[in-house]
Structure formats: structure tokens, C-alpha cells
Amino acid sequence: MKKLTAALLTSVAAATLSFASMGASAGDAAAGKAKSMTCAGCHGANGISNNGMWPNLAGQKEAYLASQLKMFRSGERVNPMMTAMSKGLSDADIANLSAYYASLK
């Protein structure tokens, strides 16, 4: 049991470290805004959605947004709408969109 706990703590620490380094990857918010037109239909023009089932993105953490978009794209996180939306996004698109939505208040 102790060994299991230690192993868990080690992997949590490793995950925290890799997320911290992801936070350093700064996308281009202006390019993200230009790309966000297709997202606005559901997530709102200012990143605030008007549907109870569509999450707000404004002010969300950049690294979190990027990791969720990559998970949708890879199929690790599944949602019919977002799986379709994320398919055409490049890594740069994801970084830029994440920077844009994180910059909104």
C-alpha cells in the first residue's frame, strides 16, 4: 500500500511538472481570434456560451484548453460536436485558440 501511494505521488508530481511546462507554450491570441469564428456559434462570440450544455471558455487556463482540445482530437475525450470540431485543428491552431480564450475575461 505504501509503495502504491508513493508511485501515485510520483506520477502526480510528474503530471504536474509536464502541465507546468505546457503552461509556458504561449500561443498567438490574435491568430486564435481569427480562427475562433467557427467556435463562436456554440461557445459565444466572447467565449461565454448561451446554452447550458456548451461550456464557457473565456478566462479558462490556456494549458487546460490546449490539453482538452488535443484530447478531443486524439479521441481520448469524446464528444460528438467537439470531436468533429477538433479534427481539423493543427497544434498551432490549438495553441492560438487556447491563448485567445484564456485572454478573454
Ligand code: HEC
Ligand atoms: C456545435 C457546437 C460546438 C462548436 C462549434 C464548438 N464546440 Fe467546443 N464544446 C462543445 C460542447 C458541447 C462541449 C462540451 C463537451 C463535453 O461535454 O465533453 C465543448 C467543449 C469544449 C472544450 C472543453 C471545455 C472544458 O471546460 O473542458 C473546449 C476547449 C472547446 N470546446 C473548444 C472549442 C473550440 C476551440 C472550437 C472551435 C474550433 C469549438 N470548441 C467549437 C460544443 C461546440
